[in-house]
Amino acid sequence: MSVALLVPRGLDTRATGGNVYDRHLRAGLVARGWTVATHELDPGDPVPVDGLLLVDSLVASWAAGTLLGSGARAVPLVHMLFGTPGERELLAAAPAVVTTSAWTRSQVLAHRSVDPRRVVVAVPGTDRARLGSPSATGGxxxxxxxxxxxxxxxxxxxxxxxxxxxxxxxxxxxxxxxxxxxxxxxxxxxxxxxxxxxxxxxxxxxxxxxxxxxxxxxxxxxxxxxxxxxxxxxxxxxxxxxxxxxxxxxxxxxxxxxxxxxxxxxxxxxxxxxxxxxxxxxxxxxxxxxxxxxxxxxxxxxxxxxxxxxxxxxxxxxxxx
Missing domain, CATH: 3.40.50.2000 (Glycogen Phosphorylase B;)
Structure with missing residues (x-):
């Protein structure tokens, strides 16, 4: 299967939590056999509307109107909610919604027009890491x-x-x-x-x-x-x-x-x-x-x-x- 991943520009250069998540997710989907086309976007850029779309919530906050108007198969990837009318409409119309925590899912479901059966939680993963050596004072x-x-x-x-x-x-x-x-x-x-x-x-x-x-x-x-x-x-x-x-x-x-x-x-x-x-x-x-x-x-x-x-x-x- 294939999906277009719509993310804010700077995916590979800015170390925000959302970008780290999106990068790991892209790699994980590819490892599972998916074809992932990444589109880094700024407000005002043309928004892809063809095929299955996975849309970072920051992009969705300003591209919702385009996505809704085109009838795109857009799955919002909700790192955070911005509370805009377009965002709420996109969540209600989406064939599925992904949230990055159970708490965020509860905020999405506060919009009564969203079917809870369509909202999936996918919490961020962690990389295996080396343990540190704590000091005696904890300072x-x-x-x-x-x-x-x-x-x-x-x-x-x-x-x-x-x-x-x-x-x-x-x-x-x-x-x-x-x-x-x-x-x-x-x-x-x-x-x-x-x-x-x-x-x-x-x-x-x-x-x-x-x-x-x-x-x-x-x-x-x-x-x-x-x-x-x-x-x-x-x-x-x-x-x-x-x-x-x-x-x-x-x-x-x-x-x-x-x-x-x-x-x-x-x-x-x-x-x-x-x-x-x-x-x-x-x-x-x-x-x-x-x-x-x-x-x-x-x-x-x-x-x-x-x-x-x-x-x-x-x-x-x-x-x-």
Missing amino acids: NLLCVGTLTPSKGQHVLLEALARCGTGGWTCTLVGATDVDPDYVDELHKAAADAGITDRVTFTGALDRRELEDAYRAADAVVLPTLAESYGMVVTESLAHGVPVIASAVGGVPEALGEVAGAHPGMLVRPDDPDALATALDRWLNDAVLRTWLRRTAWQRIATLPRWEATAAAVARALEGAG
Whole structure:
């Protein structure tokens, strides 16, 4: 079978979660015998409408009118919802819908015109990774995500300012070119709090550099304000690194459970006090750190794999074809 994959321009050059997912999915479908024609699009570009289409939700947010008007067999691949009328109409008309988390599926089904039997969940997979070597103090903190307000790095810096200046360092990894004004605000916040010597901004890293960052981390902090899943969470756990994250969207789903307990800590989003309390517990409770590391290691065995992601999407496409 064949499918046209419609994705935002920059699929192979920008390391966003959606792009990583789309690249792995494309490879997984090809491995299953599919012919995949990739179309990287910007708003205003001609939109392919022939044959079976798998449409990244960012493309669908501005191309829905064209897809609907042409009667295209378009299967939305929903990383996130944008809430536009065209998007809602496209979801209702689609022969199948793929969501990247159960939480996102619940948001899609909030539109009553969408048949739940047509909505398939295909969560992001994980790559096998080498475990890191945790430090004795647990003070090597890592935050991974594009530096934008929705990722909440300002919340993290405010929380770190309340943790004092001893026993920790924090590395913030992520592209700095999306919202330069926000990046300037983060640097100013770190300076005003007197923690510039403990906070490092690396910019975007390549795959090997990011692997090294995960392996060097004692804990990964995800202070996001909105997240449909949270691939950073599962990537952290794949390295055996516990996660301290906002309890928002699909993050609890990504974190998962081991024997009824999370392999990390969940805190209220956009709440520096709550995050500071969690960080303080992590930094000052060696027993807690040991337990969370153990549950993170145990979680590795149940993390989803990319082969399963591709299999779920293939089933949805076969049903839509």
